[in-house]
Amino acid sequence: MIVAIPGTLCAPDVFEPIAEALAGDARVEPVDWMLAPGPWDIPTIAQRILERVRTDHTSPIVVLGHSTGGAIALQIALSAPEIVSALIISDSGPNMKGHGDVSTIIAAAEISWGPQLFAPILTRSFREPLPHEVERKLLAYAGRVSPTAVIEVLRSQRDLDFAEHLTDLAVPTLVLHGSDDPVRTINQAQAFSRALPDAVLQIIDSGHTPVFEAPHETAAAIRSFLRNLRIQPRA
Template structure:
């Protein structure tokens, strides 16, 4: 994992991880920021778990803070974060979306994952999803903790959120996002292409695209680039 760098976001930050992804994935980023980072554990929280429902829950969490936040979303969490920013722009001062997309067309294995969740939920699936999320293997102790987190997730939560994400297209709502945004994308992602990131960035009104040499999880794999992206948001 790279060393930390840069001042990053100056105000409060709320971060939403992806499907089966523990909030711990944001820990190195939190350590690099001067601001408080609140990582949302939405997958082990009570349902419902549709994108719209989780986005509403995240919006209430931000409301409770009493001020707009920089909102980070990774993978499925990016879809959730984009939905919050589109529906409740008053709650989001800046938006960083990592390896996500406006829709799941072309996301090659979502139907296979859904079928496996329904038929063969368990450690093998958890490991496969985890391992394809990084360009290089994570440290064994972290991998153990991330797999332990995935084991605590209800298969119903994973099935419901991924089904809703598969069926959702955020494109018509993206022009409602009024805050500055960065789409951060790891070039070596095995699930999402750079074209997905370009499509999303082009449809957000005030957005830049940053492509880095990581896999699906640049918020852990390249903390300095993530901090630099947050710093650019702060000064725009």
């Protein structure tokens, strides 16, 4: 089982392409944390996901986190390493250093909530323009999200720094990173990967969201990673 955690304002639907690409090899179970009740700080979100996992699954799971979901995944693995067999972190990192616009996004969410905020965030999350129907669906999801959820989770992510705790992370980790990610650089992904005790870095030909933009290349990287660990997350 791969529990998949999306980023801020990101519908769980972004995992549909990777779920289809991995069908038969692994089952991907997205988590919709943004529409769940608050509070929405990262430790609380991680705890809620852990409670669900402990209820629904008896064996260790693989946790896949994209963007802000990567920070949530790190929190889960550090809090409960006994139930995480492997981590897959996509276009994320241990902190938001060098992520210069987070305070701007928080301020915008406080005073100007609506499509004028959602659309630019959505645009930069994908290298190529989305099909109209997909864009409409993702914008509709973002419109259902409470601005408080966005503000709380981004403040939490901004204020948290896992860098000093990465050496405690005794979980095999695949770091995925889009080659044209405008949010975080390849150098940042390389530094993140080097700081982890047991990590593999895979650069994917995509923007910020390889699980959606390049599902087959991403699926191949995930299969290879799990095969080397002899993990078969089908359950």
